[in-house]
Amino acid sequence: MAIDGVFLTLTVSGYMVAMLLHAADFAFGPQSHVARAAVRERELVGAGGPAVVEGAPHPYAAPEVEPSSEPRSRWLLPAALIVTVVAGAAHLATVLARSLEAGRMPWGNMYEYVMTGTLLATAIWLFMAVKKPGVRHLGLFLVLTQVLLTGVAGIVLRKPVAPLVPALDSVWYVVHVGSIITATGLFLVGFAASVMYLIRSGYDAGKRTWFYPYGRLLANAETAERLSFRLHALAFPIWTFGVAAGAVWAEAAWGRYWGWDPKEVWAFISWVIYAGYLHARATPSVSKRTAAWIAVIGWLTMMMNLFGVNIFFTGLHSYGGV
Amino acid sequence: MKPALAFLRNSWRQLTSMRTALVLLFLLAIGAIPGSILPQRRLGETPVQQYFIENPKLAPVLDQLGFFDVYAAPWFAAIYLLLFTSLVGCVLPRLRDHVRALIKTPPEAPKRLERLPQHTVYGTHPTLDFKGWRKVRREHPDGSVTISAEKGYLKETGNLLFHSSLLVILAGVAIGAQWGWNGQRILIEGADKPFCNVLYQYDRPVLGPYVSASDLPPFCLELEDFQASYLENGQATSFEATVNGGQKFRVNHPLRLDGANVYLLGHGYAIEARYTDAAGRVQQVTAAFPDNNDMMASIGVLLFPDANGGDPKNQIGFEGIYLPTAEGASSLHPEERNPRLTLIPWKGDIGLDAGIPQNVYVLDTKRMTPFGERKTLKKGETQTLPDGSKLEFLGTRSFIAISVRHDPGEPIVLTGAVLLLVGLPLSLYGKRRRVWLRLHPDGTAEAGGLPKTDYPGFADEFEKVTRWQSTESFSPSR
Ligand code: HEM
Secondary structure, three states, X not given: OOHXXXXXXXXXXXXXXXXXXXXXHHHHOOOOHHHHHHHHHHHHHHHOOOHHHXXXXXXXXXXXXXXXXXXXXXXXXXXHHHHHXXXXXXXXXXXXXXXXXXXXXXXXXXXXXXXXXXXXXXHHHHHHHHHOHHHHHHHHHHHHHHHHHHHHHHHHHOOOOOOOOHHHOOHHHHHHHHHHHHHHHHHHHHHHHHHHHXXXXXXXXXXXXXXXXXXXXXXXXXXXXXXXHHHXXXXXXXXXXXXXXXXXXXXXXXXXXXXXXXXXXXXXXXXXXXXXXXXXXXXXXXXXXXXXXXXXXXXXXXXXXXXXXXXXXXXXXXXXXX | OHHHHHHHHHHHHHXXXXXXXXXXXXXXXXXXXXXXXXXXXXXXXXXXXXHHHHOOOHHHHHHHOOOOOHHHOHHHHHHHHHHHHHHHHHHHHXXXXXXXHHHOOOOOOOOOHHHOOEEEEEOOOOOOOOOOOEEEEEEOXXXXXXXXXXXXXXXXXXXXXXXXXXXXXHHHHHHHHHHOEEEEEEEEEOOOOOEEOOHHHOOOOEEOOOOOHHHOOOOEEOEEEEEEEEOOOOOEEEEEEEEOOOEEEEOOEOEEEOOEEEEEEEEEEEEEEEEEOOXXXXXXXXXXXXXXXOOOOEEEEEEEOOHHHHOOOOEEEEEEEEEOEEEOOEEOOOOOOEOEEEEEEEEEOOOOXXXXXXXOOOOOOOOEEEOOOOEXXXXXXXXXXXXXXXXXXXXXXXXXXXXXXXXXXHHHXXXXXXXXXXXXXXXXXXXXXXXXXXXXXXXXXXXXXXXXXXXXXXXXXXXXXXXXXXXXXXXXXX
């Protein structure tokens, strides 16, 4: 097994541990239902019977008690973050090792492409988690996605190192794929923020089915929504640039800047959907929740392009190998 | 008359509303999907025919609705044309308002500055440096003075630029479709196999409605050399073609000629063979075997229409498989390390002179009968057929598949894309905001600030702008 394989195993395991820690934090962390129930019980015992009727908080109400009363589980969230940092370092090592071994940018085939895109998403996420402690719970969605994507990359997509096929031997390879990966990483984190916003705002609106009960654990809805918008607003021009650079490259490689190849079709679809998101976000008569759902659809079209198109359709983009 | 006008005005208002734009954007995205799922004529006819065979009931219906050429279908055009109409209807009034805003001075300060999101008061008249702001100073009868300052016009400029650039791109695409042309062609190595840029020499020419055959620029190409290099596992690392006395081009680096570009799309082996019929007449061909895989296992045909006196019932044709590095029925490497040519002979009507243009790379054996054994040859070997005629495998040459194109819309589309990329960040990150300063006659002063767009950092900026920076003594007249 090449050296990147060792790091890859570490990466995926790292994200898995981080995921478990995040999940445990949801279950047993200071804000969790279980923890609060325990705290409440203790209070009830201390305060005696009558308080039950009068002062018992609604099970879903925000915790009024400072979480410090449950020291056992306060380390879960920081631990999850630290493990994410470790997994991210292994992730970086995986991509670097692969890149060194191949002697080129690490996005010559789908395995390398997915690994680099997800690495960027982790970097963006950690940056935000440091700057905005309020969003750290969002990590569960992120590492969950990372486990899935890096896992699929490692188990299904991984291929031995090979030099680039002649079609990829171009400066546009760096420009086009680099910008597309960057935008994808940003969209991924933006998507996670949108999901968080949808759950939290749904919870605030009284929804209690599905995932909505978890909403009470998440950052404030407005923060998540803002964050999501800013990430999308950053990603969209980069995506636009990446698609335009792809068109310039296609002109040199295939003789036409746009030919409705399946990858091009789905890049166009994502672009249109994200433009729709920005419009919806800017229109006061469209609710923020509708806009967030559009962002979620946008991410689904991105996934369709990444996996669906490479696997189900054949087009000019299929040279990198699935 | 009146209700009709009202209806028109209402429809126009509906069409140019943001909600309609949103719906149309969604329709556009959904409308694009079938083009990635169903086979498209623009990418090749064969998969479409295959689809017709597999879905004989559904395919004609889909065809009627344009689903095999989605991006040229009337309903797809209807979506984007409505969207662009809506866009124009949206951009024009905004353009007018924006120009007005640029000409007009920033508006007078609101009466009650303390109601604004940002507000601060001074005990004396401050000297504020509104550097980089558009500002106007107004004196009032009651002795007070107001300064209105505004910034961030680039946001709206960017927005208008961005939306207009979409129209530029659309125009470029349309011009390319009307005045562009392209064709594909196989070019075999050798001075005896030149290609000249005339319409009938192309396999699949496509001319825009405003292009005629005589508009094609005159030039000829002659393939002098083709070099491909491969790894040991057969993966290609480079291809390079040399034409016309040393002009080289390769994948990603087309040959740019005056009035057309030549792109290297593929390559393969062409088989040279000589057929000597029973009467001793000799015919020689060089036939490209264009249907090849990664290891260059190639399929093609050798046609000898003039064999046996050219009698349509006694023409000779061979179906062939060429393996450059043969190992059983497959090729292990694209280079010629152990070349083998396997031929299946047929006799009868090849159909070449039936007047129907047909694919010269497959043999139509409908009016033919098998003629002897299938045989595998090395270079230089000869196969003898039942009537004593002979086929000799002389050798191979390289061929390249090229696409020749001219698209006059390209520079326009590129310009549009650049404008779009300039306008987009301005529009997304620009922030329109206003700050007012009111100097009261009693010597006190106050300032207020209003962000016109979502702008979390405005408080900081307001604080900076309204901090009294001047160390000079106070001068109320400035
Ligand atoms: C081809 C179709 C269109 C595309 C791809 C498109 C794309 C975009 C994008 C990406 C933005 C984000 C930039 C920003 O937020 O400032 C935007 C903004 C905007 N678009 Fe469009 N647009 C289209 C059509 C329209 C139409 C038809 C209208 C009018 C109904 C419209 C009105 C606006 C407005 C008012 C904004 C500014 C939103 C704001 O204040 O932030 N757009 N457009």
